[in-house]
Structures are given as C-alpha cells and as structure tokens.
Amino acid sequence: MPEHDEADRGEQTPAPTSPSAQIPRRIRAVGPGWQPVLARLHDQLTALCPGYRLADVKEKLGGLRVYVDALGSGERDAVRSLIKAAEAEAAVTCEFCGAPGRTRRRGDAPHGWLKTVCDSCHRAWSAHQIMLVNGSVWQRRST
16 A cells, blocks of 8 residues: 555545546545446446436445436336446445445444454554545554
8 A cells, every 4th residue: 555644645636527527537536445346337438328417426325325306217227227236236345445344433433433444454444554535545653
C-alpha cells in the first residue's frame, strides 16, 4: 500500500454532470475492493441498457449504493435486480482489498462509522492505519 500524509489527498472525484455519466466515470467513489463489482455491474447495465445514466454511486452505512436515472418501464425491474445483486455482493466484500468481509464498526464499538471489511483490514482501519481516499487505500505514516 502506498504511504501518504493525511493532507496529501489528491484530487476529488468529479460528480457526474453529463447525461451520459456512467459507472466508469465514478468508479473511484468507492474503495478498490468494490471497484470490480462496479465494473461488472457496468458491463451488465450496458448490455441491457447501453444509454443508462448514473445518478450516484457511493458507500453509505457500510454498503454500496447505486442510483440510476431515467429508465424505460421495461428495463426498470431488470436494472433494479442487477443493482440489488451488486449491492449484495459488496455487502460481503471488503471495500479495502476485495477479500470476503462483513459490515462492522471501527473497533467493533457499539456506535460509529460502518464499513464492510475483512478481519485484516478491520484491524488496520480500527487503528486508523489505513483509509480510503479517491478510490485508493492509503496507509498513514507512523510518527
């Protein structure tokens, strides 16, 4: 993993602004462990509905959320099914590394930020040693 200072966070991922915004444009909105899930979803969506428009993609409450705009009524159910399957896959995939994971709180505290992580990444994330920045895992330098 690359080591970076906390202040060295790079450029922000742009939000979709054109009507043709699709997943590849926003793939770095989530960690590298979920990016293959999104790439597969994009392939499935373009096969079904080549002109689909992505409204948003993000991590929320430890899970993957994908929102697509303006679908025809015939495509809506199939697209929802594909998105639901991708979100379910992400729910058992570490967002940091792609290994099998589960949704947990930092340090397994009763309250706090949720993230889907494997045991190894959970330890590092709980100790504030790793974080996600613009779709990449960054390791904090020891002081």
